[in-house]
Amino acid sequence: MRVLAVLGLSLVVGNAAHAETLYYGGRAGMEVTVVKKSNIGTTHAKIALKHTKANATAFCRDYVQKVTPKCIADEMKVSLLTEISANCKTGKFVTANGQGYQFLGSNTQYDPTAFNTEYLLVEVGSNEPLDGSSASGYDVALDQFKALCPNRAQ
Structure with a gap:
């Protein structure tokens, strides 16, 4: 019984140490922690x-390359949503920065040797x-969409 209790504790600690994150920006370390997922792949x-x-x-460590109380406090002030969401049927979604996009599917003109994208994402409006x-935020937005609607962009 004691072995099971120790094993259970190590699993909890292991999971906390390796929490899932999503990027909210394109710089190193611009990540937020995933707290809960619901209705993934749905409307x-x-x-x-x-x-x-x-x-x-x-x-602060990975981008600024100096961990200070001021750096941490300044980064904690970044305005982000506490939830991202998507309608996987229409492809419309909102990112952690509050920006609305629509996933339009595969880019039929995609060429990995050219400067274009595998999928088409447009800003709402x-x-x-x-x-x-x-600078366009394509990779960050696409990764958030993939987390919400994994079957749409594979």
């Missing part, structure tokens, strides 16, 4: 997020697909 897909002190510390550059 009401949701992922609850928390920007933790560990996330902020990772940003725009007809122009994101260009795939880090």
